[in-house]
Amino acid sequence: MVFTSLNFLLFFPAVILLFYITPIKYRWATLLIASYFFYLNIEPVFGLLTAIITLSTYFFTRLIDKVNDDKTKSKYMYLNIAIVLLPLFFFKYFTAINDGIFNILDLYEIRWVLPKITFLLPVGISFYTFMAIGYTIDVYNEEVEAEKNIGIVALFISFFPLILSGPIERAKNMIPQFKSDLKLNPANFSIGLKLMLWGYFMKLVVADRLAIYVDAVYGNLAHHNGDTILFTSLLYPIQVYADLGGYSLIAIGVSKILGLDVMHNFNRPFFATSMAEFWRRWHMSLITWLTDYVYTPLAFSFRRYGVSGIVLALMVTFVLSGVWHGATLNFVVWGVLQGVFLSIEALMNKRKTKMENRYSLKSNFLYVAFSIGLTYFLFSISQVFGRAVTFEDSIIVFEKVILERGSLFLDKTTLAYASIGIFMLLLSDFRDEYFPKKMLLFNNKHFVIRLGSYLCVALLILWIGILNGGQFIYFKF
Structure with missing residues (x-):
């Protein structure tokens, strides 16, 4: 069951009805039952795995909360993190490790060929694993108390709007809300x-329309020239943004209707003027998680090395981010590139700031536009490794872009419809970035304008949206 399915459009109104007829004291239990029903409908065994991670996290956080000895608390924390990470490592990296060993054995002709065993990656495992780890560390650091109600912990880890693709929430935000009086509020x-x-618009009109074109090119790299591949590679970040950003907005909206505030995941990333700023705007729940639990501890440990320590912490953090996305050489390279871009900026930051202040460049339109374009281009380069199926395909992409010219492959209908969606999306982001109180549509004070805006977007979804589109990109992570 996914947000874009008919099943969800029937499931969610039923959840709302049951939620609001349940006595306030037990509404968390209704959400827990709905969350497990939602996840079990994807693959029943996945629910068992989530339950095991919940039991381990509940048990060890309670132990951490009870003991006073720091060494014992540390031992419990690391033990639970290891238990929680074990399923992720097994399901996500088993195939990569297995294939690597087989390739070595094949190279020396010492393998006895047997039927290959593969495992299905549990949907959303990377997201709820990080949530469980974050909660464990927060309890250890005494930022939150260990929750005594195992049902509330289970709900935090399995909450159905977030379990498949985030945002990666924190216990200190969600658990108090689950325990609060969740009352009906028409404004919500x-x-x-x-x-x-707007989330459905981003997903169905922008992301899924672009996916048709991007998949046609990247699925047949040998048959396309460098100009077409370059054009496609520049479109792909918009597809990812609309896909994950659309999912996030739907998840945030679903939560809001249930009276719960979930952190936002994107903040107009394509108007960032540097890679550092870009990563403060893109997939914010992931980057803040990595900052709090990986980068900051590493930077503190490496502080004696000065700027070199910052660079090392950045590289480790983003390589880990790449490995989190996938157990392939492509994602390792993707992580290395992000680390390199950010490290170069860190090393040049003082000089850059001095130059910008001296010549008042931050208020110079051409300089800002150039910085935005360069940031987008650098991210697009890295995303080649995120989209290409294999490392060899990534090399083909760069070879063709550099060496092979030709006329653009144009799927005119697909690109025309996608262009409408892209224009509206970027125009909305532009308005929110530079003129947040002007040209309001969804939030206009006049009811007729608001209603017209809703109807226009809904009709565009029905007219040019891909209503039978594929799953969200980040489900595979």
Whole structure:
């Protein structure tokens, strides 16, 4: 069951009805039952895995909370982190390790060929694993108390809007809300439905339309020239943004209707003027998680090395981010590139800031536009490794872009419809970035304008949206 399926459009109204007829004291239990029902409908065994991670996290956080000895607390924390990570490592990296060993054995002709065993990656495992680890570390650091109600912990880890692709939430934000009086608020319905509507627009009109073109090119690299591949590679970041950003808005909207505030995941990333700023705007729940639990401890440990320590912490953090996305050489390279871009900026930051202040460049339109374009281009380069199926395909992409010219492959209908969606998406982000109180549509004070805006977006979804589109890109992570 996914947000874009008919099943979800039947499931969610039923959840709302059951949620609001349940006594306030037990509404968390209704959400827990709904969350497990939602996840079990994807693959029943996945629910068992989530339950095991929940039991381990609940048990060890309670132990951490009870003991006073720092060494014992540390031992419990690391033991739970190891237990929680074990399923992720097994399901996500088993195939990569297995294939690597087989390739070595094949190279020396010492393998006895047997039927290959593969395992299905549990959907959303990377997201709820990080949430469980974050909660464990927060309890250890005494930032939150260990929750005594195992049902609340289970709900935090399995909450259905977040379990498949985040945002990666924190216990200190969600658990108090789950335990609060979740009362019916008409304003929440209005806000939540608007977020959901725009999320569906991003996913069905922009992401899934672009996916048709991007998949056609990247699925047949040998048959396309460098100009077409370059054009496609520049479109792909928009597809990812609309896909994950759309999912996030739907998840945030669903949560809001249920009276729960979930952190936002994107903040107009394509208007960032540097890679550092870009990563403060892109997939914010992941980057803040990595900053808090990986980068900051590493930077503190490496502080004696000065700027070199910062660079090392950045490289380790983003290589880990790459490995989190996938157990392939492509994602390792992707992580290395992000680390290199950010490290170069860190090393040049003082000089850059001095130059910008001296010549008032931050208020110079051409300089800002150039910085935005360069940031987008650098991210697009790295995303080649995120989109290409294999490392060899990535090399083919760069070889063709550099060496092979030709006319663009144009799927005119697909690109025309996608262009409408891209224009509206970027125009909305531009308005929010530079003129947040002007040209309001969804939040206009006049009811007729608001209603017209809702109807226009809904009709565009029905007219040019891909209503039978594929799953969200980040489900595979």
